[in-house]
Amino acid sequence: MEQEDTVVLYPAPGIGHIVSMVELAKLLQLHAHSITILLTTGLLDHPSIDTYIHRISISHPSIFFHRLPHTSLSTTTTVSMAAKAFNFININTPNVATTLTQITKSTNIKAFIIDLFCTSAMEPASSLGIPVYYFFTSGAAVLSLFSYFPKLHQETHVSFKDMVGVELRVPGNAPLRAVNMPEPMLKRDDPAYWDMLEFCTRLPEARGIIVNSFEELEPVAVDAVADGACFPDAKRVPGVYYIGPLIAEPQQSDVTTESKQCLSWLDQQPSRSVVYLCFGSRGSFSVSQLREIANGLEKSGHSFLWVVKRPTQDEKTKQIHDTTTTTTTMDFDLSSVLPSGFIERTKDRGLVVSSWAPQVEVLSRGSVAAFVSHCGWNSVLEGVVAGVPMVAWPLYAEQHVNMHVMVGEMKVAVAVEQREEDGFVSGEEVEKRVREVMESEEIRERSLKLKEMALAAVGEFGSSKTALANLVQSWTTHV
The missing domain is CATH 3.40.50.2000 (Glycogen Phosphorylase B;)
Structure with a gap:
């Protein structure tokens, strides 16, 4: 008997990340896939998340939620919140591996779509032969910056927070003051800095990157990404799919x-x-x-x-x-x-x-x-x-x-x-x-x-609609 196809999504902890992934899931379910969303337990949990999940399960029966086992995080207070969160996600990797293996027994996973912060889950998915895609919830300019971060790291030897008065030049971006880099990248003595470096270094390893933007919104950054100017190797650029703008619908219960x-x-x-x-x-x-x-x-x-x-x-x-x-x-x-x-x-x-x-x-x-x-x-x-x-x-x-x-x-x-x-x-x-x-x-x-x-981008012949069709097509061509 032929196995049914499914797509598995894995957001970082927290309601904001989960809502973004659910909006992507709603878009993908129109293409006749059942969707499974993996959720961590033990960090940033809140009753409102359970209420939200229950509501989505009822209104969108083809979207399933799978809770990973509860994971405890050590109570060390010396590291940043970002470092704690990244460590928590890392600790969950064996749970993700076990769950993916179980799902493959009954269904065919066409794609595994992960949050950037869930990069540690790339390994178990790849070892099972499952194509991995990133869902990038920022725009093309930030994608360009993150792709270029490993190069900035090599060119600088002090923390960005200490580079007062220095402007960073990044393809597809206006000059950015070093002290205005995103927090997890500001201090080299924060473990989160090295986690971010790992995430950004591995961006080109994905089969594709799905971006919540549309091509006409940020043409300069879109071109820089397409040219490979922001990647360490311009020949190794994953497919990039701009499928936005993806906005959460107003909920009646809100x-x-x-x-x-x-x-x-x-x-x-x-x-x-x-x-x-x-x-x-x-x-x-x-x-x-x-x-x-x-x-x-x-x-x-x-x-x-x-x-x-x-x-x-x-x-x-x-x-x-x-x-x-x-x-x-x-x-x-x-x-x-x-x-x-x-x-x-x-x-x-x-x-x-x-x-x-x-x-x-x-x-x-x-x-x-x-x-x-x-x-x-x-x-x-x-x-x-x-x-x-x-x-x-x-x-x-x-x-x-x-x-x-x-x-x-x-x-x-x-x-x-x-x-x-x-x-x-x-x-x-x-x-x-x-x-x-x-x-x-x-x-x-x-x-x-x-x-x-x-x-127009999300309209019938719009750029985002076309990108979504191309993304779904890529799953069938890579079986």
């Missing part, structure tokens, strides 16, 4: 009282009048920075919807690492962290909400005219698809790379000027950039043009 309040408030505002400010699931600021933002918004004279997270204790920290506990994200008094009387003075033209807003729906509202964003790639794509001009305020990870693409190549954003030593942004700067993006007809027209291009 509709809370607060989110309904946001949307009904937006529906009462005039067309193209509101600035929306949100800095992702982890982006957060000190109280002094929050007060500068408030002052800038008040002086700008524009209406605003602002999502504020629990403030950080450290002026230099721009993110909350643990987003899985409600105490870190909720339960704080907004009025105590904002300037005295701010909420009262701006109540006729502003709405401040704590922690979360239904971003995809917010951006689709006709009253939203601009988006102040931390430049996380999902947020960038959501802004592009909504055709909303942006103010780029990168905080961490690869967001500085994204900012350069948004401002320099896409031309849909203006960037805030950040203080060199700690990234602080003044209220005057906030006011200036909000006014600039709200008043620029050029950026608005360009944003609408890019929205059309995004819709």
Whole structure:
């Protein structure tokens, strides 16, 4: 009897990585494959993940979830969070090997698609003769940077964090300040640096790389990747498939009282009048920075919807690492962290909400005219698809790379000027950039043009639709 075909996906731990993989799975299931998603247990677990998985299992019966056995992580506190996560994924490799072997007994695995951070799973899959693909959830510019990282490593002998004033030149990218490299790459004495070097060195070994972007969005980086300019060996470039923009659909169960309040408030505002400010699931600021933002918004004279997270204790920290506990994200008094009387003075033209807003729906509202964003790639794509001009305020990870693409190549954003030593942004700067993006007809027209291009890419004869067909075709030709 002929075995049934399946595709196996393996995201890194955490809801963000899982949601991205599920969106890819939804796209792939249209091509008559059953999909199995492997999930680790023991790091960044949260009840919301189980709720989400249950919902997807019911709405998409051809997507199966397989929990790997619980794995404990040593409690050493001396290494970074990234190093701990990479070590946890590494420890799970035998579990992945066992599971893949079991699956091959009853089905034919056409492809094994892994997160970049799950590179350690490449070995067991290859030994079983299963083609391995990466799912790259950032854009082409970041793919170019990561592919080029091994070369940067060879050319430099100190940590990027110590290379103050140095700009790195990477094919397909604008010059990038060394100190703005993604955190796990900043310090050579952090084990995460060497893990990242390993991941990036092995990128060319994959059968293909699936990218959540579309060719027309980042043509300079797409060309640099296609030419092999960013790879150590230009002759050894895997197939790259740009299948985006892939955006998580709004979920009915996410509709809370607060989110309904946001949307009904937006529906009462005039067309193209509101600035929306949100800095992702982890982006957060000190109280002094929050007060500068408030002052800038008040002086700008524009209406605003602002999502504020629990403030950080450290002026230099721009993110909350643990987003899985409600105490870190909720339960704080907004009025105590904002300037005295701010909420009262701006109540006729502003709405401040704590922690979360239904971003995809917010951006689709006709009253939203601009988006102040931390430049996380999902947020960038959501802004592009909504055709909303942006103010780029990168905080961490690869967001500085994204900012350069948004401002320099896409031309849909203006960037805030950040203080060199700690990234602080003044209220005057906030006011200036909000006014600039709200008043620029050029950026608005360009944003609408890019929205059309995004819709065309995923349309019937679009570049992303074609790339997806080519990806699926590659599985049948490599049996």
